[in-house]
Amino acid sequence: MGGYGWISLTTDYGTFDGFVASCHGVIARIAPDVRVIDVTHHVPPADVPRGAAVLAQTAPHLPESVHVAVVDPGVGTARRPIAIGTPNGVLVGPDNGVLIWASEVLGGIDEVVQVANKDWFLGDMSRTFHGRDLFAPAAAHLATGAALSDAGPSVDADTLVRLADPVVAVGDGWLEAEVMTVDRFGNVQLAAGGATLRALGADLLIGGNVRARRGTTFQDVKPGELLVYEDSAGRVAIAVNGGRAVVVLSVRPGDVVRIAER
Amino acid sequence: MGGYGWISLTTDYGTFDGFVASCHGVIARIAPDVRVIDVTHHVPPADVPRGAAVLAQTAPHLPESVHVAVVDPGVGTARRPIAIGTPNGVLVGPDNGVLIWASEVLGGIDEVVQVANKDWFLGDMSRTFHGRDLFAPAAAHLATGAALSDAGPSVDADTLVRLADPVVAVGDGWLEAEVMTVDRFGNVQLAAGGATLRALGADLLIGGNVRARRGTTFQDVKPGELLVYEDSAGRVAIAVNGGRAVVVLSVRPGDVVRIAER
Amino acid sequence: MGGYGWISLTTDYGTFDGFVASCHGVIARIAPDVRVIDVTHHVPPADVPRGAAVLAQTAPHLPESVHVAVVDPGVGTARRPIAIGTPNGVLVGPDNGVLIWASEVLGGIDEVVQVANKDWFLGDMSRTFHGRDLFAPAAAHLATGAALSDAGPSVDADTLVRLADPVVAVGDGWLEAEVMTVDRFGNVQLAAGGATLRALGADLLIGGNVRARRGTTFQDVKPGELLVYEDSAGRVAIAVNGGRAVVVLSVRPGDVVRIAER
Numbered sequence: 001m002g003g004y005g006w007i008s009l010t011t012d013y014g015t016f017d018g019f020v021a022s023c024h025g026v027i028a029r030i031a032p033d034v035r036v037i038d039v040t041h042h043v044p045p046a047d048v049p050r051g052a053a054v055l056a057q058t059a060p061h062l063p064e065s066v067h068v069a070v071v072d073p074g075v076g077t078a079r080r081p082i083a084i085g086t087p088n089g090v091l092v093g094p095d096n097g098v099l100i101w102a103s104e105v106l107g108g109i110d111e112v113v114q115v116a117n118k119d120w121f122l123g124d125m126s127r128t129f130h131g132r133d134l135f136a137p138a139a140a141h142l143a144t145g146a147a148l149s150d151a152g153p154s155v156d157a158d159t160l161v162r163l164a165d166p167v168v169a170v171g172d173g174w175l176e177a178e179v180m181t182v183d184r185f186g187n188v189q190l191a192a193g194g195a196t197l198r199a200l201g202a203d204l205l206i207g208g209n210v211r212a213r214r215g216t217t218f219q220d221v222k223p224g225e226l227l228v229y230e231d232s233a234g235r236v237a238i239a240v241n242g243g244r245a246v247v248v249l250s251v252r253p254g255d256v257v258r259i260a261e262r
Numbered sequence: 263m264g265g266y267g268w269i270s271l272t273t274d275y276g277t278f279d280g281f282v283a284s285c286h287g288v289i290a291r292i293a294p295d296v297r298v299i300d301v302t303h304h305v306p307p308a309d310v311p312r313g314a315a316v317l318a319q320t321a322p323h324l325p326e327s328v329h330v331a332v333v334d335p336g337v338g339t340a341r342r343p344i345a346i347g348t349p350n351g352v353l354v355g356p357d358n359g360v361l362i363w364a365s366e367v368l369g370g371i372d373e374v375v376q377v378a379n380k381d382w383f384l385g386d387m388s389r390t391f392h393g394r395d396l397f398a399p400a401a402a403h404l405a406t407g408a409a410l411s412d413a414g415p416s417v418d419a420d421t422l423v424r425l426a427d428p429v430v431a432v433g434d435g436w437l438e439a440e441v442m443t444v445d446r447f448g449n450v451q452l453a454a455g456g457a458t459l460r461a462l463g464a465d466l467l468i469g470g471n472v473r474a475r476r477g478t479t480f481q482d483v484k485p486g487e488l489l490v491y492e493d494s495a496g497r498v499a500i501a502v503n504g505g506r507a508v509v510v511l512s513v514r515p516g517d518v519v520r521i522a523e524r
Numbered sequence: 525m526g527g528y529g530w531i532s533l534t535t536d537y538g539t540f541d542g543f544v545a546s547c548h549g550v551i552a553r554i555a556p557d558v559r560v561i562d563v564t565h566h567v568p569p570a571d572v573p574r575g576a577a578v579l580a581q582t583a584p585h586l587p588e589s590v591h592v593a594v595v596d597p598g599v600g601t602a603r604r605p606i607a608i609g610t611p612n613g614v615l616v617g618p619d620n621g622v623l624i625w626a627s628e629v630l631g632g633i634d635e636v637v638q639v640a641n642k643d644w645f646l647g648d649m650s651r652t653f654h655g656r657d658l659f660a661p662a663a664a665h666l667a668t669g670a671a672l673s674d675a676g677p678s679v680d681a682d683t684l685v686r687l688a689d690p691v692v693a694v695g696d697g698w699l700e701a702e703v704m705t706v707d708r709f710g711n712v713q714l715a716a717g718g719a720t721l722r723a724l725g726a727d728l729l730i731g732g733n734v735r736a737r738r739g740t741t742f743q744d745v746k747p748g749e750l751l752v753y754e755d756s757a758g759r760v761a762i763a764v765n766g767g768r769a770v771v772v773l774s775v776r777p778g779d780v781v782r783i784a785e786r
Contacts, residue, residue, distance in 0.1 A: 005294065006290060008283070012708070013708060014707075014708035015277075015539075015564060015565075015566055016564060016566040016707075016708060017564065017578065017705070017707050017708060018563050018564060018578045018579075018581055018582030019707075019708075021532070021561055021562060021563040021564065021582050021585075021586070022582050022585040022586075024561045024586075025561060025582070025585040025586035025587060026585055028530060028559075028561065028586065028587045029585075029586075029587045032529065032587065035290075037283055037286045037287060037290065038283060039280050039283040040277055040278060040279065040280060040283065041277075042277055042278040045708060045709050046766075054279065054280045055280075057280055058280030058283050058284050058287070061283075061284040061287040061288055061291075061394060062283070062284075062286075062287035062290065062291075063287060063290045063291045063294065073742075073766070074743065075741065075742070076740065076741025076742065076743065077741060077742075077743045126755070126756035127740045127741040127753070128741060128742070128753070128755060128756050128763075129755075129756030132585060132756065133756070181279070183276075183278075183279050183281075184274070184275060184276035184278060184279060184281075184307060185307050216338065216389045217337065217338025217339060217389040217390060218335075218337070218338065218339075218390070219336065219338065219339045229389070229390070231388070231390060231391075232388035232390050232391030232394065232395070239390075242308075242335070267556065268552060270545070277539075297552075299545055299548045299549060299552065300545060301542050301545040302539060302540060302541065302542060302545065303539075304539055304540040316541065316542045317542075319542055320542030320545050320546050320549070323545075323546040323549040323550055323553075323656060324545070324546075324548075324549035324552065324553075325549060325552045325553045325556065443541070445538075445540075445541050445543075446536070446537060446538035446540060446541060446543075446569060447569050478600065478651045479599070479600030479601065479651040479652060480597075480599070480600065480601075480652065481598065481600065481601045491651070491652070493650070493652060493653075494650035494652050494653030494656065494657070501652075504570075504597070
């Protein structure tokens with residue numbers, strides 16, 4: 001039934017070992033015509049919400065794919081390996097929440113199955129490397145056209161593990177939101193959607209005492225000044241023109257930041 | 263009109279976020295048969311000369327490609343997005359100098375256009391991520407055979423932003439040159455071309471007091487000794503056999519180093 | 525005669541410079557239909573045993589390939605560039621031991637040749653970048669179907685440089701083994717094969733005073749406790765549930781670790 005020409009990989013494996021290459025290799029052996037896009041392999045070890053966020057922000061820009069996400073501190077335990085069908089692709093990974101946000105941006109959950117087809121697993125399956133031995137081969141079989149129902153029994157979507165929603169609160173002239181991520185440029189992305197910004201004026205205070213301005217691009221403020229803007233993922237973010245907002249604000253993912261009119 | 267089978271990417275996006283994968287995805291959606299070579303995504307943030315240098319030193323070894331370089335501290339401002347046609351490939355990126363040195367090694371500038379075709383841009387173009395929303399789609403369209411003139415209006419090559427030439431001075435028995443880059447092995451590459459070495463003897467002083475020898479390979483000197491040689495990019499470089507020249511010399515890109523006969 | 529659809533690359537080049545991309549480019553120019561899997565480019569500079577180990581642990585999971593390994597502190601000296609034929613792929617790299625362990629896991633050495641065919645080398649071969657100028661083009665020619673004997677003269681396998689075997693000793697209720705590698709999760713892999721574990725009981729001491737348990741997956745022990753297990757490469761390894769064994773044990777590659785029943 002068609003299948004997919006592409007598989008994406010999102011892991012916390014890093015690139016110093018051969019883990020990622022082994023996943024590429026397993027896919028190439030099963031599905032040699034399928035191509036792989038590496039989303040990132042630098043999710044901080046075991047940081048499930050970070051893996052979930054980076055996949056959700058990237059997947060809409062990829063071709064229709066089987067998206068594999070392996071941030072899996074429970075590997076080898078009873079946590080279920082699952083595959084989620086959506087209107088715009090399939091998601092494969094552990095049932096620990098890492099796939100949930102991506103399923104929402106891909107149009108919602110159509111169908112969930114537990115990946116349990118032992119014919120698909122690598123012969124001598126390890127207890128500690130399901131990326132190579134279970135998730136990559138399952139993705140490869142699904143990409144070559146296997147039906148979701150071939151992967152294993154149906155799972156009730158209501159039983160899936162879900163992540164806590166990040167904190168977002170909006171009031172009259174202010175918003176408070178959790179830091180989702182800090183990118184390579186030191187820009188601080190909040191969980192609040194960009195639309196929440198429209199109710200705020202141009203002159204803002206962050207955390208009560210740091211002055212900032214609302215704008216759309218880094219050079220809407222002078223060098224060294226702070227900008228509050230809607231970023232390329234549609235979230236509220238804070239940047240410094242020519243600098244690193246993360247240093248100025250001294251925050252990290254999970255902290256809550258308050259932005260208010262001044 | 264032919265087009266190109268390959269696109270290369272050179273950015274300062276890093277690989278911890280999904281930025282690079284989004285560019286791959288946009289290319290895959292528009293030009294699924296085109297293949298991508300990542301030159302590097304670890305240009306130091308906003309370091310335009312470093313991005314220009316690494317692309318210029320790598321592009322001649324790639325197949326004929328559309329080369330995209332995005333080191334773009336002025337994203338979202340009036341700086342022009344451009345595409346440069348050369349006899350050996352096309353270059354796409356911001357008009358801030360990052361493409362210039364590559365255009366020279368690819369045979370010179372045949373034609374320049376401003377990338378302005380809104381039909382090519384991603385629907386809801388962000389102000390801060392032109393790699394995904396403007397440069398990657400433009401490169402994909404050019405790779406699939408679109409003419410440069412389809413991208414937008416012609417630009418006078420004399421109006422392009424150019425980088426300052428790095429310092430190189432050569433005299434009788436000496437040369438002075440700016441440090442271009444320090445590679446993973448601690449080798450220090452200077453801006454001077456390798457031919458400038460031929461006028462020097464074998465026994466050299468670096469910076470007036472560090473002894474070195476001219477040679478061609480690391481083991482032309484004893485372990486721990488300094489070697490001055492023409493590197494694989496055709497530049498004068500300084501290495502230590504079994505060590506790191508950057509530590510011995512304590513220099514960084516932009517510093518000027520003097521090499522003289524002793 | 526067939527050739528190979530895939531080339532793998534294992535180097536110490538890092539990804540900050542354009543070295544890896546140049547190798548990809550050279551391959552693409554000679555063998556445009558061949559696809560490349562990057563095993564890793566983060567072998568510590570000049571660490572030949574580490575390069576040999578990561579390739580040997582990864583290659584069995586890749587499709588039949590020409591595997592290129594370039595960890596080559598002797599580049600430009602008399603060390604021989606070689607290609608090794610095995611029943612399950614070809615290995616290309618310097619004769620310094622980096623290919624040996626992979627040749628064993630791929631079924632043993634069928635044939636060795638010195639890579640000496642000057643028609644294959646890049647025109648103006650550098651003395652310091654044989655990855656781009658010699659090994660990548662040789663691999664590309666072999667992948668497109670050239671015979672090993674076209675690469676150059678036969679080499680007696682008994683003359684190949686070999687690495688010292690890592691320390692492994694097993695006694696009644698104990699084993700001692702060298703640390704092979706520490707992965708991104710802080711798990712410590714020993715040189716001992718997983719089978720050596722079966723003779724040990726469940727309650728163990730590491731290094732005489734650190735308590736650990738034998739098991740198969742991280743959650744066989746409580747959070748913070750140490751686990752001794754057979755890892756996904758079939759080696760004895762030490763992990764901490766939710767922590768980093770490398771920190772608890774304070775070891776690094778080359779150290780010898782003793783595990784004994786308590």
